[in-house]
Amino acid sequence: MPALPWTKGTHTPAAGDQLHVLTSRLPLRSYADVPRFLYWTMRIRSQLQAAPGCVGFALDAKLITKTFWTLSAWSDKEAMENFAHSGTHANMLADMKGRIGDPSFVDSTATTQDIPLSWRDARVRIQNLLP
Helix, strand or coil: CCCEEEEECCCCCCCCCEEEEEEEEEEECCHHHHHHHHHHHHHHHHHHHHCCCEEEEEEEEEHHHCEEEEEEEECCHHHHHHHHCCHHHHHHHHHHCCCECCCEEEEEEEEHHHCCCCHHHHHHHHHHHCC
C-alpha cells in the first residue's frame, strides 16, 4: 500500500508559527489485525479533516511488516491531545487495545515552512528522538 499523501487539516497557521508535530510508529501484533486497523484509519482520517487545530496529516502503511506510521502537525499539543482522546480516535484506542505491539511516539516541532511534512524527515525524527 503506498503512503497516503499529506492532507491539509482545518487549521491554517500564520507564517512563522511553531507547530506541534506527532510522529508515530504502530506495529500490529498480528496480520489478522491489519484489516481492522485499516478500517479505523479511514474513519480517523475523516475525524482529522475536521479536527480543530489540525494543520495536516499523513499515513504510511508497511503491510509486509504490519507497521503503520502516522505523521501530523497541530496548532499546539493541546489540540493534538484533544483529538487523540475524543470521537473515533478514542473508540479506535479502546478497540485496538492489545493489538498494537510496542508503539513509538515522538513529539517535536516544525514551522509553517516545513509543511507539508516529509516521511524522510519523520523517520529521522523518530529514530533520533527515541530513547
